[in-house]
Amino acid sequence: MASKILPSAPSLIRNPRLRTQCLRQVSRRTAPAFVQQRYISAYGYEQAKALTFSQYGEPPEVLSLHTHSISPPHGSLMTIRFLASPINPADINQIQGVYPSKPTFTTSLGTANPIAVAGNEGVAEIISLGEQVKKEGFKKGDWVFMKAPGFGTWRTHASATVDQVVKLDEQMREGITAIQAGTVSINPCTAYQMLKGFAELKEGDWFIQNGANSGVGRAAIQLGKKWGYKSINVIRSRDDKAAEEKLKQSLKDIGADVVITDAELQSQGIKDMSKEWTNGGREPIRLALNCVNGKAATAMAKLLASSAHFVTYGAMSKQPLTIPASMLIFKDVHFHGFWVSKWAEKNPEDKKAAVAEVLEMTRKGEFKDMPVDEIKWEWETKGEELISKVKDTLEGYREGKGVFVFGKT
Numbered sequence: 001m002a003s004k005i006l007p008s009a010p011s012l013i014r015n016p017r018l019r020t021q022c023l024r025q026v027s028r029r030t031a032p033a034f035v036q037q038r039y040i041s042a043y044g045y046e047q048a049k050a051l052t053f054s055q056y057g058e059p060p061e062v063l064s065l066h067t068h069s070i071s072p073p074h075g076s077l078m079t080i081r082f083l084a085s086p087i088n089p090a091d092i093n094q095i096q097g098v099y100p101s102k103p104t105f106t107t108s109l110g111t112a113n114p115i116a117v118a119g120n121e122g123v124a125e126i127i128s129l130g131e132q133v134k135k136e137g138f139k140k141g142d143w144v145f146m147k148a149p150g151f152g153t154w155r156t157h158a159s160a161t162v163d164q165v166v167k168l169d170e171q172m173r174e175g176i177t178a179i180q181a182g183t184v185s186i187n188p189c190t191a192y193q194m195l196k197g198f199a200e201l202k203e204g205d206w207f208i209q210n211g212a213n214s215g216v217g218r219a220a221i222q223l224g225k226k227w228g229y230k231s232i233n234v235i236r237s238r239d240d241k242a243a244e245e246k247l248k249q250s251l252k253d254i255g256a257d258v259v260i261t262d263a264e265l266q267s268q269g270i271k272d273m274s275k276e277w278t279n280g281g282r283e284p285i286r287l288a289l290n291c292v293n294g295k296a297a298t299a300m301a302k303l304l305a306s307s308a309h310f311v312t313y314g315a316m317s318k319q320p321l322t323i324p325a326s327m328l329i330f331k332d333v334h335f336h337g338f339w340v341s342k343w344a345e346k347n348p349e350d351k352k353a354a355v356a357e358v359l360e361m362t363r364k365g366e367f368k369d370m371p372v373d374e375i376k377w378e379w380e381t382k383g384e385e386l387i388s389k390v391k392d393t394l395e396g397y398r399e400g401k402g403v404f405v406f407g408k409t
């Protein structure tokens with residue numbers, strides 16, 4: 001991370017605690033509301049806050065809100081202000097230390113011990129930039145998202161280099177909200193490539209998926225619908241049956257052909273039901289998308305046609321994936337894994353095209369937003385508030401994905 005604190009910075013700016021103390025003293029003597037206001041950056045320094053961790057562990061135990069300043073950008077540096085950053089399951093796994101892509105631990109944010117900023121996805125606007133960045137075609141106000149995981153997006157501001165970001169062209173950005181832009185680069189791209197890259201589905205072909213109400217699942221339903229594929233969608237059962245029906249309907253509303261619960265998938269009559277949906281079995285199910293594992297994933301594999309493809313991209317149940325040998329020997333089902341980060345690293349142009357297509361569908365109203373739990377992050381929002389929202393996302397059965405939406409930072 002390129003941000004650093006220059007020795008010439010006035011101590012008021014350099015030391016957040018001193019700055020707060022000073023503001024408090026002023027506020028006691030003059031206007032009490034003053035302390036609530038965001039400190040206006042002077043000498044081009046930007047005040048920033050970030051949710052950081054210095055060691056791996058459960059998010060509520062290891063996260064803390066860290067304040068630091070960012071020196072004015074020069075050369076190939078830009079200062080960006082975040083607009084929207086989601087809380088994805090991978091972000092939690094990364095903080096727990098069980099995600100393959102590790103964040104950068106650094107002392108460049110002004111701490112004695114190295115810290116890392118949490119979060120991997122988000123959209124930010126450029127607020128100031130060095131000469132070299134201008135020459136590369138960037139300008140103030142441009143929206144950018146992160147090229148690769150590990151940048152740290154749960155923060156108000158950051159210092160970035162050109163090669164760490166991807167610019168969202170004016171044309172692609174038109175009519176798109178910050179939340180839409182901040183959540184387009186991982187989940188929809190994952191669904192896009194899994195539908196396109198494994199089985200050669202034709203119009204009218206079926207795919208089946210679990211975690212169907214997830215961000216990826218909802219994207220797969222909508223992309224599949226657009227391309228003429230039919231989908232069987234598995235969700236987890238709810239104790240509240242009215243809520244379960246409502247969830248099923250919400251997936252049908254965005255294009256799901258069939259929605260069942262994991263209990264229904266594992267019930268005795270599932271083979272007959274599947275035949276009913278697929279014209280007596282004459283319309284084969286050629287692709288399965290699995291982010292859950294455990295018994296429900298095995299049950300899903302059993303519905304596949306011979307020589308179908310089964311793609312695993314997540315492990316929400318924390319159970320292993322168990323496959324009967326007969327499925328490999330006699331049914332010739334092909335099992336794959338998929339990781340969008342690796343794919344995007346190897347195929348940056350394909351990822352750009354997928355993002356452009358999803359944003360175009362969004363503009364046309366063909367791709368609906370996933371339900372979102374907006375977490376407002378203002379300059380004065382307390383660390384405990386933000387961390388308790390992260391903690392909430394650890395519970396399942398949520399109505400929407402948590403997304404930090406930055407206000408006056």
Ligand SMILES: NC(=O)c1ccc[n+]([C@@H]2O[C@H](COP(=O)([O-])OP(=O)(O)OC[C@H]3O[C@@H](n4cnc5c(N)ncnc54)[C@H](OP(=O)(O)O)[C@@H]3O)[C@@H](O)[C@H]2O)c1
Nearest residue numbers: 089214215216236291313314315316317338339340396397
């Ligand atoms: N490989 C890749 O490149 C890649 C890319 C993106 C995402 N992913 C993975 O895809 C999955 C979905 O991510 P997302 O961001 O789309 O998710 P999300 O929108 O945050 O939704 C989470 C999903 O996980 C389900 N879930 C939560 N706890 C569960 C449990 N114990 N057992 C079974 N299901 C559970 C939820 O179902 P309920 O509503 O029933 O709780 C919901 O469908 C995650 O595993 C994520 O790591 C992988």
